[in-house]
Amino acid sequence: MKRLYPDTSSYMNGYLDTEDGYSLYYEQSGAPDGIPVLYLHGGPGAGLSPNYKSFFDANRYRIIAFEQRGCGRSQPFGSLTNNTTAHSLEDIQRLRQHLGIEQWVLFGGSWGATLALLSAIQHPHTVRGMVLRGVFLGRQEDREWFLGPNGGAAHMFPEYYRQFIQGIDSPSVDSICQHYHNAFRQKCELSRVAALKRWYLWEERLSRLVLPPGTGEFTAHYPVPLMTSLAKLECHYLINRCFIENNYILDNIHRIATIPATVIHGRYDMICKLEGADTLVRGWPAAQLQIVADCGHSTSEPGIAHALCRATRDMARFIEENST
Template sequence: MKRLYPDIGSYASGYLETDEEHSLYYEESGNPAGLPILYLHGGPGAGLSPNYRRFFDANHYRIVAFEQRGCGRSRPFGSLKNNTTADTLRDIQRLRQHLQIDSWVVFGGSWGATLALLSAMDKPEAVKGIILRGVFLGREEDRDWFLSPKGGGATLFPEHYDIFIDGIPPPLSTDVICQWYSQQFDQPDEVRRLSALKRWYVWEERLSRLALPPGTGDITAHYPVSLMTSLAKLECHYLTHHCFVPEDYILSNIDKISHIPGTIVHGRYDVICKTEAAYSLHKLWGNSELQIVPDAGHSTSEPGIGLALCRASRDMNRFLQEKKT
């Protein structure tokens, strides 16, 4: 365990060894005696953003986060071996036990929202509350919304979709696109491999917000190779295997978490994750609150999304403290 910034109290990082060859980077910060909360990043493959802690009051929360298999500072980087949803769910419980946490709040966005829901269904006794952003349910229609020729992205951004699918033989489908990109990512030719990684990354970047800052979401822009590699390879890997989850598993098993309080934050114009998914989840999950942000897409960098998440974490802490008393 490496301790940093001792002047502000609790901030530590370390590595969690798994039963396989993976070694997972994790961090703790905030109040060691506070309400434990697990931050689950998206992607798969995105890693931890530098400012993820901004959603939590460090005076009240013990903030835990880790980088999932194959991405960020976890090792081996970019590895797809023993990298499935079931592996990640085991990692979540392994980390909780390693930190001697009986139960916590789980907080996740996009793919992190999928993991938050699945981990709560896996071990409901270990979850006090759930906060979600940009719900992704892993269904065929959710994957198609992101990648297929009739999906939200292709419909709203046809000129960018043409760049994304260039060279892929028809007939196009989500599975065909994933299989083609998977082959490109394994190309020995570095130029072709990096070109494919960048095209996948830029497609995701282009869809992430209503309005992108200048220089982002452009195929000619420069992006870190490491981030392009982990995001593209792992997203494609998981989508190729239908997220390693049975079709409609989450909605079909919502009764497992019906007693757990939750908040769902979703941008009205989210082109990566369907707003319908958040609404369908809320309708079946009676203990949830749905907040559709009217002027936002998918990203936490959009002001309305960020504000809603800060409020959600504040209100969750208040609710659970009142429940204790």
């Protein structure tokens, strides 16, 4: 059995301008008359991965994706101005209206799952179903898990954590974010790039249960634009507590109680707490949780990739069988 659906070429791409100076890159592929699905990438700041389309059957889905403010091919690159969760949610609706779509499936992982949940809570009538992976709820405890000295990641990777917090007195989530926020604005390019790389490597080392040879090493070469957007935007959002109230998603889960969803989470996810996905689904009658053994956070792990392909296939069948 093939691990992923065959990739498909985009049949349409372009830029969507916002009223506050951003130009957002978007693309479509698959079947023009298929089930619309919006792919929401993670980060914030990760941009679109080369193989994101391969989680969908191109004969059944109209696959839509865009690169969020400040990253990828969207312009201005790396900008933090007017770059908040509320702006991203507005962009999602702006794109839906631009493409003339009434309802779509939301597919998101990590920060993409956060945006998918928030968008569905705000506009439940626009969502036919959801496929989520590595759920991040944006709570203080989720920030602590990823960055805090007493978080799960710090306890599992103590030697890497020491490198990550080097030079930070009395590390806490807020002091770490402030330290890196300042470091990313240094005039010295060498110091700035070194700080970007430390942040990027912290996440890279946590992302998979087993890293491929050569990855996760400080001597490895990583694209500076990707490190820049991921590190700057993640830090920007985390220092601002993701621009949402602490328990907002769980407090409003009743608004999407009837939307069918599959939530996929690696048992050994060190970036996003499995407890968050479990708590979410226990309060969401129409959702099911699939815990993937021997996997962490990344879609590059075969178990996660297989589960996502099955979930999009099953979602398509459900929608086709229940269409009027």
